[in-house]
Amino acid sequence: MDTFDEYIEGIDVDEHRDRVIEILTWVEKNFPNLxxxxxxxxxxxxxxxxxxxxxxxxxxxxxxxxEGKVMEQFEEKLKLAEYSFGKKMFRIKFDQDVDFDLLKEIIEFNIEDKKECTTFWAK
Structure with a gap:
């Protein structure tokens, strides 16, 4: 988490900071190769x-x-989770639960989809 320390310190609301730490720590733990x-x-x-x-x-x-392709792929699941979303991102309100199973699916999909990608953003 050292990479994110300065960003996390800038989050003023304790509960919001704790939620961000929870999510980022979960990603690091479940995807240590990233x-x-x-x-x-x-x-x-x-x-x-x-x-x-x-x-x-x-x-x-x-x-x-x-990224956008992922959003298209997971649109129905995001609706079921009751997350609002746009073309390239979705939102989890601070009073909503984090669907870690869905987050895992999304990350796994993007890793697989971009395994041959040679640019930072998908083309």
């Missing part, structure tokens, strides 16, 4: 130099960005 970095003021995880997933905090939610 690299960590902060870019565009967001903690993110990469694989062989390509973007896999990023996180950012807003007033009422955490935004999770796995």
């Amino acid at each position: 690299d960590t970095r902060v870019a565009w003021n967001q903690p993110m995880f990469t694989d062989h130099g390509t973007f896999i997933i990023g996180f950012s905090v807003a007033k009422n939610h955490i935004s999770i960005a796995p």
Whole structure:
């Protein structure tokens, strides 16, 4: 988590900070081969130099960005989880549970989908 310490310290609300720590720690534990970095003021995880997933905090939610193709693939599951979403990200409100099974599926899909990708963003 050292990579993310400065970002985490900037989260003013204790409960929000705890939730972000919980999610980032979970990703690190379940996907130890992913690299960590902060870019565009967001903690993110990469694989062989390509973007896999990023996180950012807003007033009422955490935004999770796995890229557009993933969002299309998981649209129905995101609706079932009652997460709001856009073309390239979804939101988990601070009063909602984190569906870690869904998050795992999303990360696994993106890793597999981008295993031959040679650019940071999918083309």
